[in-house]
Amino acid sequence: MNNTIKQILGTALTQLGWDQHAPVIVTKTKNAEHGDFTSNIALVLSKHVGLPPMKIARKIHDAIIDSEVTRIEVAPPGFINFYIASDFTETIKKIINNDSDFFRPNIGENKAVYLEYVSANPTGPLHVGHGRSAAYGSSLAKILSSTGFKVHTEYYVNDAGLQIDVLTTSLWLRILGLTPPKGCYTGDYLVNLPTKPEWTTAVPQILESLLQKWNEETATDLTPKLIQLCKDALGKHYDEAKQWIVHEITTQIKQDLKQFGVEYDHWFHESSLLDNNELEPVLDLLSQQDVIYEKEGAQWFKSTKHGDEKDRVIKRSNGVWTYFATDLAYHHKKLSNPNTQVLDIFGADHHGYTPRIKSGIKALGHDEQNFKTILIQFANLYRGKTKISMSTRQGQFVTLENLYKEVGVDAARYFYCMRKSDQHLDFDLELAKQNNNKNPVYYIQYAHARIKSILAKNGQYIPSSKHFLHPSDTEVELLDALAEYPTVLIKTAQRSEVYQWTQYCYRIATHFHRYYNNTQILSDDSQERYHRLLICFLTAQCLSKALENLGINAPESM
RNA sequence: GCGCCUGUAGCUCAACUGGAUAGAGCAUCGGCCUUCUAAGCCGAGGGUUGUAGGUUCGAGUCCUACCAGGCGCGCCA
Numbered sequence: 001m002n003n004t005i006k007q008i009l010g011t012a013l014t015q016l017g018w019d020q021h022a023p024v025i026v027t028k029t030k031n032a033e034h035g036d037f038t039s040n041i042a043l044v045l046s047k048h049v050g051l052p053p054m055k056i057a058r059k060i061h062d063a064i065i066d067s068e069v070t071r072i073e074v075a076p077p078g079f080i081n082f083y084i085a086s087d088f089t090e091t092i093k094k095i096i097n098n099d100s101d102f103f104r105p106n107i108g109e110n111k112a113v114y115l116e117y118v119s120a121n122p123t124g125p126l127h128v129g130h131g132r133s134a135a136y137g138s139s140l141a142k143i144l145s146s147t148g149f150k151v152h153t154e155y156y157v158n159d160a161g162l163q164i165d166v167l168t169t170s171l172w173l174r175i176l177g178l179t180p181p182k183g184c185y186t187g188d189y190l191v192n193l194p195t196k197p198e199w200t201t202a203v204p205q206i207l208e209s210l211l212q213k214w215n216e217e218t219a220t221d222l223t224p225k226l227i228q229l230c231k232d233a234l235g236k237h238y239d240e241a242k243q244w245i246v247h248e249i250t251t252q253i254k255q256d257l258k259q260f261g262v263e264y265d266h267w268f269h270e271s272s273l274l275d276n277n278e279l280e281p282v283l284d285l286l287s288q289q290d291v292i293y294e295k296e297g298a299q300w301f302k303s304t305k306h307g308d309e310k311d312r313v314i315k316r317s318n319g320v321w322t323y324f325a326t327d328l329a330y331h332h333k334k335l336s337n338p339n340t341q342v343l344d345i346f347g348a349d350h351h352g353y354t355p356r357i358k359s360g361i362k363a364l365g366h367d368e369q370n371f372k373t374i375l376i377q378f379a380n381l382y383r384g385k386t387k388i389s390m391s392t393r394q395g396q397f398v399t400l401e402n403l404y405k406e407v408g409v410d411a412a413r414y415f416y417c418m419r420k421s422d423q424h425l426d427f428d429l430e431l432a433k434q435n436n437n438k439n440p441v442y443y444i445q446y447a448h449a450r451i452k453s454i455l456a457k458n459g460q461y462i463p464s465s466k467h468f469l470h471p472s473d474t475e476v477e478l479l480d481a482l483a484e485y486p487t488v489l490i491k492t493a494q495r496s497e498v499y500q501w502t503q504y505c506y507r508i509a510t511h512f513h514r515y516y517n518n519t520q521i522l523s524d525d526s527q528e529r530y531h532r533l534l535i536c537f538l539t540a541q542c543l544s545k546a547l548e549n550l551g552i553n554a555p556e557s558m
Numbered sequence: 559g560c561g562c563c564u565g566u567a568g569c570u571c572a573a574c575u576g577g578a579u580a581g582a583g584c585a586u587c588g589g590c591c592u593u594c595u596a597a598g599c600c601g602a603g604g605g606u607u608g609u610a611g612g613u614u615c616g617a618g619u620c621c622u623a624c625c626a627g628g629c630g631c632g633c634c635a
Contacts, residue, residue, distance in 0.1 A: 030578095
């Protein structure tokens with residue numbers, strides 16, 4: 001319809017000789033008093049043509065040969081408003097037939113999207129901070145799939161690097177019955193694990209003095225010594241213990257996410273890149289581009305060449321690859337197919353990392369258009385008015401598992417997604433648990449349950465567009481909202497803004513509750529009853545599909 | 559200190575990316591159940607969009623400065 005109006009305007013402008021100045025923009029109005037569609041073209045042309053906007057608008061108005069449009073009005077300061085007679089029968093048929101143009105509009109055209117999200121280090125259980133990425137990422141995956149993208153989801157497991165050594169060392173200290181010092185992983189989750197007896201070594205003498213020293217000075221550079229001590233003590237069992245604890249924690253994370261409605265196509269291990277020697281070729285490639293140099297025994301990448309604020313080490317002076325090196329190889333691998341879009345969802349604290357990886361991708365010759373990062377701001381957890389601290393260091397954080405067990409998966413997922421991802425989010429545990437109108441999740445689910453209850457009460461109802469009569473005002477509003485389904489879904493997908501979809505779900509629910517209170521669905525008049533049952537049916541269809549895109553249940557009863 | 563993000567009703571957030579009278583929910587106050595789920599609906603009050611300039615037909619949205627808050631600035635990941 002939008003394009004039809006553009007064409008109508010276009011021909012009018014050609015006739016007036018004003019078609020060269022600016023592109024015609026037609027938008028949906030927010031206010032019904034302004035018609036259904038509006039164009040600001042007269043305002044834009046004003047300067048070029050040298051006439052006041054209202055005059056231009058009237059000339060355009062007069063030049064339009066009216067066809068599908070029922071009414072055209074000119075409104076100050078110079079808008080041209082179009083009124084369209086709404087016809088819902090097409091929409092109704094599409095919803096009844098579960099039409100894919102309506103519920104799964106294909107804008108992706110099967111383009112591959114690699115979506116990486118959460119990817120928390122396997123050094124402890126997921127906490128509430130990870131929940132937002134999990135809920136957001138998995139919802140986005142569903143939304144992108146619903147719009148014709150071929151989505152491939154991955155969790156990047158950081159199972160190489162220093163932190164894993166710290167983790168292994170922390171485990172070892174726990175096995176010895178000691179409390180790991182700060183800087184190590186001090187959480188209780190490392191206590192009483194079913195470890196192997198051979199990992200219980202004798203406590204080395206220097207260990208105690210080392211720990212003592214640690215508590216006195218606040219030095220952090222004692223970590224390598226501690227790790228070395230652990231390696232020496234465990235000997236050949238060190239790697240075994242390391243792999244075991246990573247596997248143990250990863251398994252736990254996997255289970256947590258699964259219960260939270262999050263599953264991945266692939267769990268990609270950082271260590272596999274090292275095992276398969278995939279880093280040297282990347283370094284060679286970069287060297288050929290002349291963006292690698294040696295300084296103080298380390299290999300540096302000139303990331304400043306493509307916008308980073310300083311150059312980065314890619315291989316340390318001790319010969320060990322940095323995290324950046326493996327991550328770059330990982331992205332290189334994903335981007336090897338030029339028709340693939342790579343999407344990374346980062347915690348907002350990683351925003352400084354983006355220029356670095358972008359720079360690397362450019363240097364490797366990839367199209368930067370194919371790579372995009374989405375930043376997720378932190379969620380502040382509240383219990384009523386009280387803010388709950390989630391400091392990971394002290395190991396006193398609220399785990400994701402505790403959260404969804406307390407408030408439920410549906411409420412948790414909705415709350416995590418209800419705000420713009422790059423905005424801070426206040427997550428109120430008390431509110432998420434409440435079963436009333438304060439809680440948007442229940443409000444939406446209640447609308448669906450109400451419909452199901454009515455349909456059940458009526459007995460069998462087979463929907464048909466033939467049941468549709470002339471709609472009332474509240475019905476028109478509701479149907480307008482339902483008809484928006486594909487448009488809103490496309491917008492949500494294009495902008496990767498999941499919160500738009502949560503708002504859409506809420507909007508459908510609002511219109512339905514209003515309608516329900518205003519209208520007796522199960523009327524004695526059978527024609528009227530079928531018409532109203534049809535509208536209920538359509539609403540339930542849209543609601544359940546919409547909630548599915550967020551991984552939230554549409555309950556039959558509540 | 560430098561860089562990125564944010565500042566909108568008492569609170570939490572929108573505003574379709576520069577459009578018309580800045581909108582929702584919560585909280586507050588007032589109405590609606592002998593009828594399909596009141597976990598609902600209807601109504602009222604509440605604003606100098608952090609401050610000061612600028613850009614133009616038109617600014618919450620763009621540019622500059624300042625104020626306030628968050629995050630980042632390792633041969634960590």
